[in-house]
Amino acid sequence: MELTDFLQYGFIQRALIAGSFIGILCSTLGVFLVLRRFSLIGDGLAHATFGSVALAMLLKMSPLYISIPLVMICSLGILKLTEKARLYGDAAIGVVSSLGIAGGVMLASIAGGFNVDLFSYLFGSILSISKAEVIISIVLSVVVIMIIFFYYHDLLSITFDEDSAKASGINTKLINTIFVLLTAVTVVLSMKVVGIMLISALLIFPAVTALQIAKSFRTLMIAASFSAVISVVAGVIVSLHFDLPTGATIVIINFIFFISGLAYKRIIKV
Amino acid sequence: MPVDVLTVENLSFRYNSTDVLSSISFSVQAGDYIGLVGPNGSGKTTLIKIILGLLKPFSGDVRLFGDHINTFSGWDRIGYLPQKISSLNPRFPATVREIVAMGLLSKKGFPKYFNSADNTAVETTLSLLDIGDLKNKPIGELSGGQQQRVLVARAIVNNPEFLILDEPTAALDPEMRDRFFSLLEELNRKNNITIVIITHDVGNIGRYTSKMLYIDKKVVFYGSFDEFCSSGEITQIFGAFAQHIICHRHDPNLDFSSRKHGTD
Numbered sequence: 001m002e003l004t005d006f007l008q009y010g011f012i013q014r015a016l017i018a019g020s021f022i023g024i025l026c027s028t029l030g031v032f033l034v035l036r037r038f039s040l041i042g043d044g045l046a047h048a049t050f051g052s053v054a055l056a057m058l059l060k061m062s063p064l065y066i067s068i069p070l071v072m073i074c075s076l077g078i079l080k081l082t083e084k085a086r087l088y089g090d091a092a093i094g095v096v097s098s099l100g101i102a103g104g105v106m107l108a109s110i111a112g113g114f115n116v117d118l119f120s121y122l123f124g125s126i127l128s129i130s131k132a133e134v135i136i137s138i139v140l141s142v143v144v145i146m147i148i149f150f151y152y153h154d155l156l157s158i159t160f161d162e163d164s165a166k167a168s169g170i171n172t173k174l175i176n177t178i179f180v181l182l183t184a185v186t187v188v189l190s191m192k193v194v195g196i197m198l199i200s201a202l203l204i205f206p207a208v209t210a211l212q213i214a215k216s217f218r219t220l221m222i223a224a225s226f227s228a229v230i231s232v233v234a235g236v237i238v239s240l241h242f243d244l245p246t247g248a249t250i251v252i253i254n255f256i257f258f259i260s261g262l263a264y265k266r267i268i269k270v
Numbered sequence: 271m272p273v274d275v276l277t278v279e280n281l282s283f284r285y286n287s288t289d290v291l292s293s294i295s296f297s298v299q300a301g302d303y304i305g306l307v308g309p310n311g312s313g314k315t316t317l318i319k320i321i322l323g324l325l326k327p328f329s330g331d332v333r334l335f336g337d338h339i340n341t342f343s344g345w346d347r348i349g350y351l352p353q354k355i356s357s358l359n360p361r362f363p364a365t366v367r368e369i370v371a372m373g374l375l376s377k378k379g380f381p382k383y384f385n386s387a388d389n390t391a392v393e394t395t396l397s398l399l400d401i402g403d404l405k406n407k408p409i410g411e412l413s414g415g416q417q418q419r420v421l422v423a424r425a426i427v428n429n430p431e432f433l434i435l436d437e438p439t440a441a442l443d444p445e446m447r448d449r450f451f452s453l454l455e456e457l458n459r460k461n462n463i464t465i466v467i468i469t470h471d472v473g474n475i476g477r478y479t480s481k482m483l484y485i486d487k488k489v490v491f492y493g494s495f496d497e498f499c500s501s502g503e504i505t506q507i508f509g510a511f512a513q514h515i516i517c518h519r520h521d522p523n524l525d526f527s528s529r530k531h532g533t534d
Contacts, residue, residue, distance in 0.1 A: 035359065035363075156368070157372045168376040216365040217368050
């Protein structure tokens with residue numbers, strides 16, 4: 001089948017549009033997460049998303065509407081555990097992560113076991129994304145990217161040196177709160193693209209790939225976004241052509257980009 | 271009556287039930303250039319972090335420009351250089367220009383963006399520190415001394431009234447260190463910038479500062495360098511011989527002129 005044939009299908013168009021927006025969103029946020037050594041928050045919140053999806057299914061509601069507020073609360077929980085309980089970031093993520101999985105398994109058990117729907121969220125089903133989900137993804141992606149744009153300099157300053165940022169009057173508490181809330185929304189939006197199990201790949205891979213080639217923060221953001229969009233588009237097309245699982249294919253292509261970036265840095269530039 | 275730039279009153283700080291600072295009191299007037307010295311673990315960095323509102327004191331008060339630290343909002347009047355150059359991510363993908371521009375954020379409203387005047391301020395500051403040619407280089411590609419100068423540029427790009435520096439010369443070679451101390455002296459004298467600088471370089475800093483503050487969990491000495499040299503408390507700490515060596519190096523007749531050759 002030719003590329004143009006693929007693009008005639010509505011479900012593929014929807015997958016590419018939603019996937020590209022979410023790719024840009026994840027890579028933009030991922031750059032800050034990776035540099036702040038907080039990238040595994042994606043994994044932790046993804047596990048919390050699993051619990052919230054199980055709850056949504058038990059209540060027979062749309063997972064998006066249940067997951068977004070619940071995962072936002074979990075993200076604030078991670079922040080408070082690091083600030084108030086003085087846990088290290090990874091330990092706080094571990095607490096919320098395991099609680100999310102345990103809650104999900106328990107709720108799925110109450111609901112009579114795992115069903116096909118829950119598995120589609122675990123491993124992604126971008127090709128089954130609905131029109132409404134595309135619109136929600138676009139709107140929320142634009143909102144999140146706008147917020148990052150408005151707080152770009154604050155985020156950059158905090159990412160480089162939080163103490164100095166605070167001493168220059170930046171409200172680091174507010175920015176950190178906004179940041180984890182945006183991460184929560186992003187993780188929930190991404191679950192359809194690559195699945196709960198692979199969300200952190202969308203956050204981490206474009207950032208670490210771009211880090212191999214970027215010479216400034218601005219080029220880092222642009223390179224990460226390009227890497228994310230191309231891997232999502234290529235992942236959708238390759239998975240259809242070879243009849244492979246889409247989410248996993250997107251992650252593998254991201255990995256190939258990362259290895260290529262690493263090779264470029266090691267072989268060509270040095 | 272002029273308002274003190276900084277007033278610290280009866281300040282104490284504890285960490286895990288251990289006293290880190292105890293009943294610290296001193297004030298800094300506009301135009302002061304203060305060398306904050308003391309042994310490792312004496313609480314110098316903790317004191318600076320409390321002054322900047324990064325740590326909450328166990329008891330006591332801090333006032334900046336007359337305002338209590340909890341209500342102080344004039345952060346654009348303060349420049350800060352943290353100690354931890356070594357703990358910065360060496361692969362941080364930002365250019366020198368991007369890092370230095372961060373120092374201008376305290377003057378910005380919402381949303382923050384930079385204009386041509388900001389770019390000029392960045393360029394001028396980089397030239398002042400002799401790193402204008404590095405402006406588009408990623409900070410990770412610079413040497414430790416160059417990185418330190420970038421962070422100094424970030425601290426002073428905003429033309430602060432009060433500059434706080436935590437061991438700014440740790441990564442600098444002796445020539446650059448002397449040039450740096452001279453630059454601070456010039457900023458202090460010409461621009462009337464009040465400076466507090468933490469350093470272990472007791473002998474050298476005395477040539478430039480107007481006052482010395484020696485702390486070791488509490489204030490041991492606060493006064494001029496001449497008083498420092500004749501202080502009995504300091505003799506007890508360093509011993510008469512070491513105190514003589516420190517103050518001897520301070521003698522302008524002995525080495526100041528030769529130093530000037532090195533700095534010009």
